[in-house]
Amino acid sequence: MIATVSYIEQKFDEFNHLIFDGELPRIPIVQSKATRVVGAFTCKVRKNFWGKKEYADLKLRISTQFDLPENELEDVIIHEMIHYYIVYHKLNDSSSHGPLFKQLMNDINAKFGRHITVSHKSTPEQREQLAAVKKRWHVIAVVTFKDGKTGIKVLPRILPRILYYYNTVKSNSGVANVALYMSNNIFFNRYPNSSALKVHYLDKTIIEAQIQDAEKLHCNGVAVIKEK
């Protein structure tokens, strides 16, 4: 399911009552288009005249880009509510997911049978869910190493950056071949799109299966053209 504002408000009230003893006043719920995180609690922090921290502009943001099972969505909402609880009561934690956060989280997980984690990052499975909504064209570099390993890298569709990756990786002594493809296979949406000199190792048979409908690109080191 994809979270609507009224659904999140209803869940907020429900969990506030059930878990937080109804102590948390409602704050604005904002729908975001974030793809790397599902939820976020945000606020502005400033120091008052006496040097004490004050919080303003408290908001709970939930991305509408994911189609998640309800229990996962609920866990995300509770996770953000723990952040809110800590800020609202002006409690001190050593970091955003410090010992206090973890203690509250573990207590809630045990008491209410939840599976909340400290991570804000969407999981690969969630991103796949997200991916299913959007087909995008990617440039994929398939890297074959001399030791037989294979891997892929999703590249930005920007020629100088494709060439930078292609030429640098190809000239590496451990690399046997770099092949470029254009693909709108949603399989590739889960990988970060950048020209960082990295390779995600993947089994050759998986790569071949995912790349079979892709268009092969030819690169001569200074230009990239579609192979006919």
Ligand SMILES: [Zn+2]
């Ligand atoms: Zn968090």
